[in-house]
Amino acid sequence: MNIRFFNARILTMVDGEDIFEGELWVKGNKIAYIGEAKETKESWDKEIDCQKNLLMPGFKNVHTHSGMTAFRSLADDLNLQDWLNNMIFPREAVMTGEDVYWLTKLAILEYLTTGVTLIADMYLTPETILEACDEMGMRCEMVSGLNKFGPTVEVMEHRYNDLNGKSPLVGFKMGVHAEYTCDKSLLKEVSELIHHYKAPLYVHMSETKTEVDECRIRYSMSPVAFFDSLGLWDFGGCIYHGVWCDDHDMEILKKRGVSVVSNPGSNTKLASGIAPISKYLEKGILVSLGTDGPSSNNCLDMFREMFLVTGLAKLKEMDPKAVAADEVLKMACVNGALSLDHKDCSDLSVGKFADIIMIDLKQPNMQPILNIPKNIVYSGSKSNIKMTMIDGKILYMNGQFLEADADIIYEKCAEITERLKDI
Amino acid sequence: MNIRFFNARILTMVDGEDIFEGELWVKGNKIAYIGEAKETKESWDKEIDCQKNLLMPGFKNVHTHSGMTAFRSLADDLNLQDWLNNMIFPREAVMTGEDVYWLTKLAILEYLTTGVTLIADMYLTPETILEACDEMGMRCEMVSGLNKFGPTVEVMEHRYNDLNGKSPLVGFKMGVHAEYTCDKSLLKEVSELIHHYKAPLYVHMSETKTEVDECRIRYSMSPVAFFDSLGLWDFGGCIYHGVWCDDHDMEILKKRGVSVVSNPGSNTKLASGIAPISKYLEKGILVSLGTDGPSSNNCLDMFREMFLVTGLAKLKEMDPKAVAADEVLKMACVNGALSLDHKDCSDLSVGKFADIIMIDLKQPNMQPILNIPKNIVYSGSKSNIKMTMIDGKILYMNGQFLEADADIIYEKCAEITERLKDI
Numbered sequence: 001m002n003i004r005f006f007n008a009r010i011l012t013m014v015d016g017e018d019i020f021e022g023e024l025w026v027k028g029n030k031i032a033y034i035g036e037a038k039e040t041k042e043s044w045d046k047e048i049d050c051q052k053n054l055l056m057p058g059f060k061n062v063h064t065h066s067g068m069t070a071f072r073s074l075a076d077d078l079n080l081q082d083w084l085n086n087m088i089f090p091r092e093a094v095m096t097g098e099d100v101y102w103l104t105k106l107a108i109l110e111y112l113t114t115g116v117t118l119i120a121d122m123y124l125t126p127e128t129i130l131e132a133c134d135e136m137g138m139r140c141e142m143v144s145g146l147n148k149f150g151p152t153v154e155v156m157e158h159r160y161n162d163l164n165g166k167s168p169l170v171g172f173k174m175g176v177h178a179e180y181t182c183d184k185s186l187l188k189e190v191s192e193l194i195h196h197y198k199a200p201l202y203v204h205m206s207e208t209k210t211e212v213d214e215c216r217i218r219y220s221m222s223p224v225a226f227f228d229s230l231g232l233w234d235f236g237g238c239i240y241h242g243v244w245c246d247d248h249d250m251e252i253l254k255k256r257g258v259s260v261v262s263n264p265g266s267n268t269k270l271a272s273g274i275a276p277i278s279k280y281l282e283k284g285i286l287v288s289l290g291t292d293g294p295s296s297n298n299c300l301d302m303f304r305e306m307f308l309v310t311g312l313a314k315l316k317e318m319d320p321k322a323v324a325a326d327e328v329l330k331m332a333c334v335n336g337a338l339s340l341d342h343k344d345c346s347d348l349s350v351g352k353f354a355d356i357i358m359i360d361l362k363q364p365n366m367q368p369i370l371n372i373p374k375n376i377v378y379s380g381s382k383s384n385i386k387m388t389m390i391d392g393k394i395l396y397m398n399g400q401f402l403e404a405d406a407d408i409i410y411e412k413c414a415e416i417t418e419r420l421k422d423i
Numbered sequence: 424m425n426i427r428f429f430n431a432r433i434l435t436m437v438d439g440e441d442i443f444e445g446e447l448w449v450k451g452n453k454i455a456y457i458g459e460a461k462e463t464k465e466s467w468d469k470e471i472d473c474q475k476n477l478l479m480p481g482f483k484n485v486h487t488h489s490g491m492t493a494f495r496s497l498a499d500d501l502n503l504q505d506w507l508n509n510m511i512f513p514r515e516a517v518m519t520g521e522d523v524y525w526l527t528k529l530a531i532l533e534y535l536t537t538g539v540t541l542i543a544d545m546y547l548t549p550e551t552i553l554e555a556c557d558e559m560g561m562r563c564e565m566v567s568g569l570n571k572f573g574p575t576v577e578v579m580e581h582r583y584n585d586l587n588g589k590s591p592l593v594g595f596k597m598g599v600h601a602e603y604t605c606d607k608s609l610l611k612e613v614s615e616l617i618h619h620y621k622a623p624l625y626v627h628m629s630e631t632k633t634e635v636d637e638c639r640i641r642y643s644m645s646p647v648a649f650f651d652s653l654g655l656w657d658f659g660g661c662i663y664h665g666v667w668c669d670d671h672d673m674e675i676l677k678k679r680g681v682s683v684v685s686n687p688g689s690n691t692k693l694a695s696g697i698a699p700i701s702k703y704l705e706k707g708i709l710v711s712l713g714t715d716g717p718s719s720n721n722c723l724d725m726f727r728e729m730f731l732v733t734g735l736a737k738l739k740e741m742d743p744k745a746v747a748a749d750e751v752l753k754m755a756c757v758n759g760a761l762s763l764d765h766k767d768c769s770d771l772s773v774g775k776f777a778d779i780i781m782i783d784l785k786q787p788n789m790q791p792i793l794n795i796p797k798n799i800v801y802s803g804s805k806s807n808i809k810m811t812m813i814d815g816k817i818l819y820m821n822g823q824f825l826e827a828d829a830d831i832i833y834e835k836c837a838e839i840t841e842r843l844k845d846i
Contacts, residue, residue: 073797077747110787113806138441161546268734269801271743299788299802307727311691312738320694324500365722367833368840369490374496378692378720383536383806399822410790417791 001028001045003394008050009361010034011372012055012348013333021370024055026354029392031149034348053386054359054372057347057395058117058334059302060139063240063261063290065131066107067100067123070417071295077186080208080270088295091420092124099420101128102412107407108136110300112396114382117355117389120202120290120340126159126172133159134167136404137393139355141340143202144171146190149180153189160197169391173340175202175237179215179223184230191230200237200341203227208272224249224258233258237337240290241266242280243273249285259286259339262331264308265299266292274316277309277323288336303384306377325377357389424468424815425450431473432784433457434795435771436480436756442795447478447544449777452815457771462713468691476809477782477795480668480770481540482725483759485564486663486713487682489530489555490546493840498824499819503631503693511718515547522843524551525835531559532829533723537805538748539796540778540812542765543625543684543713545598549582550713557590557671559827560816562663563776564763566625569613576612584619592814596763598625598660602638604645607653614653623660623764627651629672630664631695647672647681656681663713665703666696673706682709682762685754687731689715700732700746726807729755743779748800781810 006023009415012034025033025042068088077088098305100123111119121129122143133140142163156174163172174194174353176182194201205223206212217221224245227233233256239245239254242260245253253260262275280287289309291300306328313323338344345353376384388396395403435457440833448456448465491511498510530713534542544552545566556563565586567579579597586595597617599605605613617624625677628646629635638646647668650656662668665683668676676683685698703710712732714723729751736746760769768776784792788802799807811819818826 007558028678072802073794076794076797076801079743104789106787113787127795153683233828265730265734268738269743271737271741271745272740273741288776297802298797299804301788301802301804303725304730307688311688314694315691315735316696318694318696320502320506320692321500322694353669362833363828364529364536364829364833365724367529368495368836370840370844371496374721378499379495379717379720379724381722381724381806382804406785406787410785413791417793421793 002042002077003046003048003392004040004044005050005055006037007052009052009054010348011054011056013330014347014349019054024348024356026389026392029354031348031350031352031354034350035234051362052114053361055348055356056359057333057345058355058388059115059332060118060288060356061111061116061291061302062118062120062288062336062339063263063292064107064119064121064300065123065293066121066129067095067103068293068295068385069103069106070095070099070420072298074421075295075296089120091423092325094420094423095124097125097128100125101132102409102416104129104132105136105404105409106413107294108132108403109298109404109409111138112388112401113385114301114303115357115385115388116302117357118337118340118342120173122175126163130163130170132165133170137169137390137395138178139169139345139390141171141173143175145175145177147177148186149181149182153186153193157193158286160199173202175201178211179226187227187232191232194235195231198235200235201232202238202240204241205239206244207267209244210325212244222246222249223250227231228252228256233303241272241275243267243275245276250279250285253285254283259288259335261288261290261339262309263290263292263305264312265297265304268308268312270296274312276316277313278317278324281323281327286335286339287331288339289331294324299380302332303380303382306380310377325374328377329373354389354392356389357363357385360384362385378383424469425465426469426815427463427467428471428473428478429460430475430781432475432477432795433771434477434479436753442477444475447771447779449779449812452777454771454773454775454777457773471534473781474785475782477821478771478779479782480756480757480768481778481780481811481813482538482689483541483711484534484539484714484723484725485541485543485711485759485762486686486715487542487544487723488546488716489542489552489714490518490526491718492526492529492836493518493522493843495557497844498718499721503662505568514846517846518547518845520548520551522839523548524555525821525832527552527555528827528832529836530717530723531555531561531832532824532832534561534829535811535824536808537724537726538811539725540780541760541763541765541768543596545651549586550597553590553593555588556593558642560592560813562768562816564596566598568598570600571606572604576616576792578610580616583622585592588801596625601627601634602649603634610650610653614655618654621658623658624655624677625661625663627664628662629667630690631814632667636668645669645672647675650681652674664695664698666690668699673702673708674721676708677706682711682758683712684711685732685763686713686728687713687735688720688727691731691735692721693719697735699739700736703739704746704750709758709762710754710763712754724802724805725755726805729803733800747798750842751800752796777812777815779812780808783807783809838841
């Protein structure tokens with residue numbers, strides 16, 4: 001499809017570019033032109049009058065467990081250990097690949113409503129997650145959640161080779177669940193594998209104080225330092241959460257090119273703590289955003305994460321100047337893509353994938369229009385997402401899912417959660 | 424208008440009542456029936472199939488400065504003093520009553536999108552705020568923001584007598600801006616007046632640590648204790664913010680029947696701190712919610728406040744069990760009404776005002792439907808507000824404002840903010 005968006009405000013998120021009025025052309029799955037209004041004799045499948053609403057790059061939700069939609073509102077206001085051991089693990093034990101397929105589809109609907117065009121998903125059955133994303137048109141990097149309970153390093157290697165390239169929309173990254181769910185011997189095997197493939201590593205790390213304290217007891221090192229001692233950062237990678245990193249950890253992250261995905265909604269609801277975002281930024285560590293799974297957050301809403309990542313930093317430092325809005329938008333749009341080696345969709349530039357959202361500026365929370373980036377970060381809401389396009393396809397527009405039947409997905413997920421509820 | 428809602432889920436918020444399926448009748452501006460589906464020969468102006476979506480009492484936003492929509496995104500990421508002295512005060516000095524009228528209308532549009540059916544507004548020109556609320560159908564208690572720069576106690580008394588009862592939708596409460604903007608002599612005059620009228624008092628209090636520290640230097644007492652020493656709580660009332668109250672303050676609040684309006688969005692963005700919500704609840708102090716003004720928050724979104732009031736409590740106490748979802752819903756719907764002596768719209772009961780919202784459960788963030796109150800508090804969004812009815816009138820439905828022309832309001836506010844921007 002060739003689509004022309006005209007009469008738009010455009011925020012490319014290319015460094016240093018201001019918002020301007022003009023048009024944007026999509027040819028196939030790529031951006032073909034961005035600039036001032038222009039005469040053209042091209043033939044278009046669709047011409048969309050943006051009515052001065054804003055086109056910008058989609059949000060990247062780079063840490064989530066989509067299939068946990070099954071547990072939304074099932075297990076809140078609980079201690080972490082109660083939550084995991086009594087509510088989550090017994091149910092995950094009986095979930096099938098097909099369950100995960102439908103539950104992931106439910107999450108994808110929600111991502112579309114909040115303008116997410118790329119996710120990094122860590123959950124039980126990567127094959128059926130791939131299927132769900134592929135069918136619904138969601139760009140996704142699956143991340144291995146390897147741990148001592150399963151699967152094996154061999155399975156991870158097989159998936160790495162098998163799933164990467166299987167679909168143009170979906171990739172697979174090497175990862176482990178966390179330090180505390182892996183033995184040292186297993187981590188050494190993982191280190192060999194990432195050295196063989198020169199692959200970055202993705203992992204939950206420094207989410208809670210307990211986790212860091214216990215690692216120090218086990219290895220006399222923080223989790224970040226321990227992983228470094230095993231060479232696990234030799235090709236970079238990413239830590240999820242990073243709430244409790246100290247200065248020494250940050251030096252390692254910076255030196256190894258490891259980025260941090262902050263999940264402020266989850267860290268708030270689970271009372272994990274507030275990540276030292278300003279310090280990461282000072283040290284030049286790349287920070288991006290994730291919602292975490294819908295059982296811990298519980299919503300998959302990038303606007304919540306954007307407000308919280310700056311709001312909590314302000315509270316932590318008792319400084320209303322902490323983490324300005326422009327920085328937050330960069331985390332949500334650009335940095336998330338970079339953390340997954342996805343420069344191909346990090347901003348709106350000619351030749352990049354057409355992963356584009358339209359922000360409805362004609363809603364009261366976006367008025368007056370004095371500073372659009374601040375409006376988005378401080379008063380924005382997913383109700384402002386007028387359109388979500390991924391890979392050149394409009395998947396969501398004016399509250400409607402154009403390529404999915406939401407009612408069927410709700411029904412399937414209701415059946416699954418009914419079955420899992422009373423386990 | 425007589426309106427019948429059928430095929431609904433209903434959450435009355437009457438203590439102890441669970442969600443049930445049934446119908447609700449509105450006759451004129453009151454609720455006439457709530458219960459199971461029922462045969463009726465009545466003639467209806469409108470019959471609405473709720474398609475199993477949820478009817479519940481509207482949210483009460485009991486601390487805001489609606490007219491500050493003029494300053495949204497104009498002055499963020501600044502120190503409080505810079506913000507007030509350089510950005511806000513010079514502009515407020517040139518704002519007219521008509522400006523406030525239009526700017527309030529803009530805020531009302533936003534309240535409707537987030538299911539707010541009652542506000543308590545403290546801003547410059549109560550007369551034109553009343554006009555805006557009355558025309559748009561918003562239930563509002565205006566609160567005097569008296570301080571040493573104006574207006575006089577006589578003006579407050581005149582407004583109390585003149586504006587109360589002028590419109591069935593709008594009332595006027597006695598209040599002062601804050602301890603630090605009033606001299607002791609002025610507060611004594613106010614105390615005489617509230618004793619004369621036996622009126623509760625509303626005031627910003629214990630918002631920042633500096634405010635409390637400076638009051639202790641001035642009077643050797645906290646602001647709460649100082650006001651108590653002047654008899655200002657003799658007829659109850661309400662403090663806005665209450666971030667820095669200590670145990671002694673809480674004893675006074677409890678004893679005097681003074682409630683707390685928490686504004687977690689504003690306290691976060693301005694880095695004021697986290698209010699001790701769990702302690703208030705333990706001590707039996709009534710807590711309700713407000714957005715504060717759109718220049719400090721910056722959005723007027725009750726879903727943000729609901730998530731934050733529990734999320735920040737969890738973080739403050741490092742306890743994911745702090746302030747459970749049911750308690751939060753009570754703050755947002757019931758307690759706000761009680762804090763303004765508005766039992767007539769605190770829940771859905773026969774004979775109360777028809778201030779009702781419909782929550783769209785057929786959106787992905789509300790699925791699966793395992794626990795609706797938790798869905799609302801933890802994963803809800805204003806995009807789930809399908810309808811807002813105030814005083815028996817449907818003002819907002821399916822994203823449309825039925826009684827207001829949003830474009831005209833946007834245009835007027837754009838003119839005003841353009842004029843004020845470069846002052």
